[in-house]
């Protein structure tokens with residue numbers, strides 16, 4: 001059985017794309033985190049060719065939320081496990097910004113489309129987030145979709161290593177905390193098929209965390225194994 005989660009070599013993408021996007025993120029990081037435009041997330045999803053720039057306030061974002069590690073704890077996971085697929089495919093408790101209109105996302109997207117070709121393969125952007133440095137998080141969820149081979153790839157950039165993590169539950173049912181290292185962290189995981197989905201959550205405290213997500217259909221996790229980080 002293939003893995004539910006793989007850490008991939010950043011050079012799955014072109015190095016020029018990675019440095020272009022990283023430079024932009026470093027610029028945002030050095031200026032501080034101030035959303036320059038707030039629009040409805042529904043407008044963004046309906047308009048793929050949007051030229052809007054800036055940040056989108058997530059529909060889930062709540063400035064008054066009391067955010068702490070409890071949201072990404074084992075206890076929180078056990079509570080979420082009692083819910084059905086539709087209730088847990090997205091997260092209802094979180095603290096992050098979604099952002100749009102950034103050409104770097106298309107750069108990474110076209111790199112992936114170059115790597116994974118074929119009539120059956122479909123790749124689209126899925127989730128572009130900035131987690132603030134003061135306790136950003138996304139609570140437990142699965143990203144579940146009703147398909148045999150949906151793979152999610154996340155390219156995550158952090159200016160400061162060891163201050164943010166991707167936490168998940170492995171095949172054995174153990175909670176694993178996978179800390180981000182400074183620079184790029186590429187993860188791929190399974191989020192569909194019967195019982196083949198990765199429960200996960202995200203946390204950042206002490207660094208901004210920039211996360212570019214891509215939804216991939218028509219490949220299996222095993223197709224990614226030769227890109228695995230050694």
Ligand SMILES: [Fe+2]
Nearest residue numbers: 141142143200
């Ligand atoms: Fe997710």
